[in-house]
Amino acid sequence: SPDPALGKGLDSQPAFPGDPLVVSWHNGKLYLSQIDKILYDRFRVVQRLDVLPTLTKENLAAERKAILEKLVDNYMLMLESERSGVTLSPQDEEALRKQLRGMFSSEEEYQQNIQNSGQSEEEYVRILGSMKRIEVFLRQKQEGIREAITPEDIRAYYDQNIGLFSPPHRTQYNEVVVSFGENRTEEEAKTSAQKMRDEVNTKINEASDMQDKRKVIQDCAYANSDGENAKYNYGYTTMYHDTEAQAYHDKDFLDVLKAQPVGTLSNVVKNKDRYVFFWVMDQMPSNAQAFDSPAVQKTVPNLIVEQEMKSWQASLRTVYGCQIFDEPLRTHPYCGPVAEAEPAGQVDSASVAG
Numbered sequence: 001s002p003d004p005a006l007g008k009g010l011d012s013q014p015a016f017p018g019d020p021l022v023v024s025w026h027n028g029k030l031y032l033s034q035i036d037k038i039l040y041d042r043f044r045v046v047q048r049l050d051v052l053p054t055l056t057k058e059n060l061a062a063e064r065k066a067i068l069e070k071l072v073d074n075y076m077l078m079l080e081s082e083r084s085g086v087t088l089s090p091q092d093e094e095a096l097r098k099q100l101r102g103m104f105s106s107e108e109e110y111q112q113n114i115q116n117s118g119q120s121e122e123e124y125v126r127i128l129g130s131m132k133r134i135e136v137f138l139r140q141k142q143e144g145i146r147e148a149i150t151p152e153d154i155r156a157y158y159d160q161n162i163g164l165f166s167p168p169h170r171t172q173y174n175e176v177v178v179s180f181g182e183n184r185t186e187e188e189a190k191t192s193a194q195k196m197r198d199e200v201n202t203k204i205n206e207a208s209d210m211q212d213k214r215k216v217i218q219d220c221a222y223a224n225s226d227g228e229n230a231k232y233n234y235g236y237t238t239m240y241h242d243t244e245a246q247a248y249h250d251k252d253f254l255d256v257l258k259a260q261p262v263g264t265l266s267n268v269v270k271n272k273d274r275y276v277f278f279w280v281m282d283q284m285p286s287n288a289q290a291f292d293s294p295a296v297q298k299t300v301p302n303l304i305v306e307q308e309m310k311s312w313q314a315s316l317r318t319v320y321g322c323q324i325f326d327e328p329l330r331t332h333p334y335c336g337p338v339a340e341a342e343p344a345g346q347v348d349s350a351s352v353a354g
Contacts, residue, residue, distance in 0.1 A: 020328035025320040036336030064329040076316035081137035096128040166288040168242040174235045175278040177227035193275035217279040
């Protein structure tokens with residue numbers, strides 16, 4: 001449904017004494033009561049709930065923050081689209097009226113929704129018009145950025161972001177894991193891993209082909225490994241040598257894994273709180289996509305447009321002197337509408353847990 005906030009006056013007023021100001025910009029402001037009304041409507045309309053569920057203070061603050069950020073972005077875009085002179089034709093407005101009615105299954109449901117919202121059809125059309133102008137304006141902005149992109153821009157972006165076009169080195173392997181901690185000491189784990197590794201190595205050397213060699217470590221992993229995937233996947237793992245891998249694994253382990261030749265068994269290596277040995281099935285080095293490849297030439301302009309649009313949209317907050325006041329989002333009690341069955345007044349329908 002249309003965002004009701006777009007239809008409100010930009011210079012809104014507090015709903016009650018002490019209604020906290022949460023955002024202001026040139027000739028405009030929003031109060032917490034408006035954020036909480038949208039929060040209430042979101043649960044009531046989108047999730048079909050008569051009252052807000054019980055929210056912790058943290059969850060209430062997070063919901064408010066998400067709504068506020070979206071509202072600020074929409075307001076800034078609305079102001080900028082108006083400043084740019086984007087207009088809608090009478091035919092566009094008539095199409096919006098049809099679109100508005102098309103959101104409901106019957107005329108009766110439509111009229112009931114209008115009545116319940118406290119807004120007229122004209123106000124709804126104005127809201128949809130604001131959204132449509134923003135849509136047209138954004139499309140024009142994106143097209144303008146795209147048309148200005150030069151081959152030199154594409155080359156510079158590619159060179160500066162080569163990692164985006166270079167999939168990380170990938171290793172496929174089967175591993176046997178012996179962990180230490182509560183159930184065994186580090187020395188016991190190391191000794192056990194070494195003993196199993198030696199037994200597996202002997203059997204692998206006796207095997208005639210790669211499939212049989214791999215089956216030796218698969219059987220060992222299934223029977224003895226502490227690894228999470230041992231019982232359902234015989235210790236099979238695919239490792240992408242990227243920043244995420246570096247955060248979860250020891251560097252020495254990753255270095256050995258990456259350098260281990262295909263079809264060979266590793267020595268025992270420590271990796272965090274476990275000792276590991278593995279048999280490498282495949283190594284797939286990182287290869288950057290060529291600059292002149294169709295994929296790069298198609299993708300880079302889209303990435304440039306996305307990057308410049310984000311930067312431009314963020315800059316609108318500075319252009320319009322936007323200031324956000326976060327503290328009331330975290331500390332002030334819910335102050336939106338109450339369920340119809342409850343007494344009127346400041347809301348207690350969204351109970352806030354401590």
